[in-house]
Amino acid sequence: MEITREIFWNVGSWVRWPVYGLGLLVVIIFILGLVKRFRLWRIGKPDIRNDQILKRIGTVLSYGLFHKRILKEPYPGIMHLFIFWGFLFLLIGTALIFLQEDFTRLIFDKVFIQGSFYLTFSFILDLFGLMAIIGVLLAAFRRYILKPERLDNKLEDAFGLLLIFLVLVTGFTNEGLRIAVTRPEFERYSFVGWEISKIFSSSEQAIASLKTAHVVCWWFHVLLAFTFIGYVAYSKLIHLITSPLNQFFRSLTPQGEIKPIPDIENQETFGVAKLQDFTWKQLLDTDACTRCGRCQDNCPAHLSGKPLSPKKVIQDLRNHLNQSAGNLKKQGGGQEETVPIGGNVILEDELWACTTCAACQEACPVFVQVIDKVVDLRRYLVLMESKFSPEVKLFFKNMETNSNPWTIGFATRADWAKDLNLKNLSENKEVEYLLWVGCSGSFDERNRKVSRSLVSLLQKAGVSFGILGSEEMCCGETARRMGNEYLAQILMQQNIELFSNYGIKKIITLCPHCFNTFKNEYHQFGGNYRVFHYSELLLNLYQEGKLKWKTGIEMKAAYHDSCYLGRHNGIYNAPRMLLNSLPDTKVVEMKRNRAKSFCCGAGGGRMWMEETLGKRINQLRVEQIAATGASVVATACPYCLTMLEDGIKEKGLEKGLSVLDITEILDKAC
């Protein structure tokens, strides 16, 4: 017997004509749906995202096809992998059949799905189809029985799952019915269909009714499959298209970089008030979101009970986009929206709750960005409407007057170093590095000790460096993230001018926030420097033998990753290696560490605002630290140091747990 199957068995090859007709209709519906979305994205401002094509394709392959981020969580990861790869193979299988029936056989009378290829083909398709069914069942079980908090259930979720499930089940039923009637022994390879065929009686009398059932089931299957294809473009299943697109067009600039408002002196509006103020990519972001909720599972604001959830922000923007779809026209024409998004679509409490820690972005499998939108919306509130809390106003005023967040005179900035015999660059600019102390290291009593430890280490290692003394100003990082782009740009430009005057090329920073801004943002205004966070530099010095430890420090230390050192700049190892290099020091990890580290609560300007909603983020982190049994939590960021120390005091844990900056620990050993 010939090992193959008649493709249009029992239904007759004439069905291809109505199927073609229906198929064409479905493709048109599908394309129309996509065009509708495409038009919505196009109302956004331009953004160039077609550079580095190979890197972009690479992202789609590793994060899309191979699920690099999706698989970081085993259950939902495998569930999605099964459905995705199952459907991918079924799609390939269907395409091969189409190729054979409508081209090679029709034109050349050639049938290639036969013999051992047919058997392999049948086996693989059944295997992957089964995988897809298991995936769907896993998804349904998770969504409706396990009910993780991060999933919200809408009708479209149930409908989508049911549709996929029925497409798969009717496909297998067709196969089972066909095998039950034809019964070729080699169909054992179609193992799922084979098992199903056993359900049906194959007596002579039953055959006629089996055949009728097959015709009905076959048409049902075709109609379901077509419904599915059409439905994709009008439901969350559109992520089949938008997610890979979003991965392709992902931001390839450093995660810590906030885009400037260009030519700020000559703009009329600032920040985002309406959808048209976003870029097309920011609008695509909202369509690429599948509501999987990984972002909010990692969001310190959400986990501490604040009104912010990254998922909700993106979904609210998407809903707003859908609702506005009717009267949206390209910028400049048509009906303009009257209420700004910030304060109405996204509430002020949501916007101000963000610590810009990037945990959400790091978790998102499809590279949806949240920080850019939060900052854009804050910019409108701050620059256009002057809407912010009194603490934020005080912060801005202090920055304007004294270039620091506190109400402290700028002239006292270098008082911490009075007795250290340090040279200001104004006295001697022939040094290799500028040591940029930053506001916390200069003014905050506790962090001044860190500055002194760092100076001590640098001096012991014989590094040639100087400070700016009272000429140093704030780097502008925090004002920028609070939405005050104007103030930030003034500070940044004044610093760049100062750096040029002294011919500064290399900068050491104490604070990861200053580090990030110098490294990733100053180039926007023509400031290009080699920037080192002290942890990198000290590690180099240790490895070169310029720093040596005289004694060990006996302690069990947990290292707390600073968001702006870790997630935003990928520096996870240097601080750990330094701690590990100390004899007798045992470094332990918290459950949330490295890329999944939990913010201290101070980023994005939160350091300077009251935390009145929900639990305190720093206390949540302190609980996580305490769970490791460590006696010391080591930090490499002044904000983290302050927040964690406060958290420990608030929880009354000072007796067993203390916070030390890495420099303080190293200096003791040196």
Added chain:
Amino acid sequence: MDVIVCLKQVPDTETKIKINPEGTGIVTEGIKYVMNPYDEYAVEEALKIKEKFGGTVTIISMGPARVVDAIRNALAMGADEGVHLNDPAFEGSDSFTTAKILSKVIKDMKYDLILTGKQAMDFDCSQVFGCLAELLELPYVSVVTGLEISADGKTAIAKRETEGGVEEIIQMPLPAVVAAQKGLNEPRYASLPGIMKAKKKVIKEINLTTLGMTASEVGEAGSKMKTKNFQLPPERKAGKKIEGEPPEAVKEIVRMLHDEAKLI
């Protein structure tokens, strides 16, 4: 309602004041100047009145070129016009002479209300608004924490703080001079479009000649008050910390209050 705000630029409140070696004044180098904080309340109140009644807000300030920053700041907040009294001859004017110069400018202007801070945070004299009202023959109310203008714009009711926590409610006909105290309002933060607009506004410069006064009438020459020299206040002695358990510490405090301070 047309409102005039008289404001002063003063050293930032966090400035560490140093006296020059001659003792004739303070070292001005390295000082950040800001709008006198009490004057910010005056500007904010003027803007609120404008928002409610319409009209204009005009800023008047006296001092060297740097004062323009303070005027622009008020313009950025939303004031309409700025007048800068700038002449080296004005330097060293005492409160009364300053009021004289201001009154000379203001008397030819159209206004319904003059607002200012209750004192400038540099010399803390708290005199100018009183002198100014007298020279313009207007009523004045100072240390005002609440201000309500009648619907017809003819009268105003001011709430003012007095010593001992008593609150006075004063009704006055307009025009009048009102000096603002903290608590009157929460001054706004200038929006960026406001800052940009303020940059383009022309500030009217007035000097001795355009004012129509002579050098002997203004500045130190025209002032009745002469400054002999400047001294820093004596340094405050460090506080004492009493260590130990509360029962003993309390005993020690009582002893110190009785024997050393002789308060009890």
